[in-house]
Amino acid sequence: MRGTTVPPGTPCPIPRPDEVPLHRLEVAGPGAPPFAAGSFDAVGPLSRSARPHRHTFYEIAYVTAGSGAHVVDLARRPLAPPQLVVLRPGQVHHWEQDRRLDGTLVLFTEDFLVDHPGDRDLLRRLAARSRLRPAAGEDERVGRLMAELVAEYRQRAPAYESVLRSLLHVLVVRVSRLARDPGPGATAGATAEGRPAAVADRFGRLVASREAVTWTVRECAERLGVTPGYLTQAVRAATGRSPGRLLIEARTRRAQRLLAHTELSVRQVAARTGFSDPAYFSRFFRRETGHSPGTFRKHHSRVHLSLEGGSGRA
Structure with a gap:
């Protein structure tokens, strides 16, 4: 989505005094998928940043060596490799007193999940876990x-790109299996607590529904029983982005799924x-994705009619 990726070497924007720095995903160019993978060294020095920051993208880190701690939303989690770390967009995190931190990172934006939208909910749950440790063999x-x-990325x-999406889906599902049974040190409340966080979480589930893609921020606020101003503050605190921006992204994801499947x-x-x-929709879609609806469909079409229960053309 617009604003979540940047060309290589783009400096992070200077945050306001009351904001945490926001890191965007570096991609090779306009046509490159919003995805990256590699070791901590390959991804770059920001991958080991000791300064609190946020991402516009998801991160799955498989930590295989190192000591110290990983701090997420003020919760300090001692490292005990091998272990998995899952971060969703907007979470504040940093690595603390790391020693010889090593492993593999997979980074991707939300629209990279267009083929498997259900993975978004799995990732949100995984990001709430304090520790994910594979059993011996796993x-x-x-x-x-x-x-x-x-x-595959290299x-x-x-x-x-299709292979990357499929492999990522398998990874998300397998990691979600590790989280089924709570283990020592695994807590479900690792994200920020309180009513604002709960409102932001409910908003996230709301915008995942089909109907919400056409709603305004005010309509969403009314359904959640809060004012638009309160909703904006809660969502921005949790994700670093406005509810209006997230609604636009949900609308774009919905259009991508319909075009692809x-x-x-x-027109429909x-x-x-x-x-x-339809002309305004095409301009909107191109602005948000960099492609026309027709071009997107040409490269991503995997027709699955059960999504809408019909295939008639207007």
Whole structure:
């Protein structure tokens, strides 16, 4: 989505005095997928940052060596490799007193999950866990899968983006299995607590619904029983972005899924995402994704009619 990725070497914007620095995902160019994978060294010095910061992207870190602690939303979590760390966009984190920190990172924005939108909910739950440690034997499987993602990302063979999406889906599902049974030190309340966090969480679930993509911030606030101002403060504190921006991104994801997985015409997709004017929808879609609806469909089409229960064209 717009504003979540930047070209390599782009400096982080200077935050306001009351804001935590926001890191965006570096990608090779306009046509490159919003994804990166590699070791801590390969990703760069910010991957080990000791200064609290936020991301516009998800991060899955498989820590295989090192000591110290990982601090997420003020909760200090001692490192005990091998272990997995999952971060969602907006979480404040840093590495504290790390010694020889090593492992593999997988970084991706929310729109990279267009083929498997259910993974967003799994990732949100995983990000709330204080520790994820693979059992003996399972650590090797996770390591091999992470290595496959890195190799595919580096080689960029034909159709590599589709392979990356599939491998990432497998990784998310396998990691979610590790979180089914609470282990020592695993707590569900690792994210910020209190009513603002609860409101932000409810808003996140709300915008994941089909109907919400056409709602305004005011309409969402009314359904949550809060004022638009309170909703804006709560969501910005939790994610670093405004509810309006998140609604736009949800609208774009919905359009991407319909274009990729149904035979609905562009006019029909526009109507189902709240646009009465297909031309305006096309301008909106190009602004948010960098591609026209037709171009996006050409490269991502995987028709699955059950999403809408019909295939007629307007």
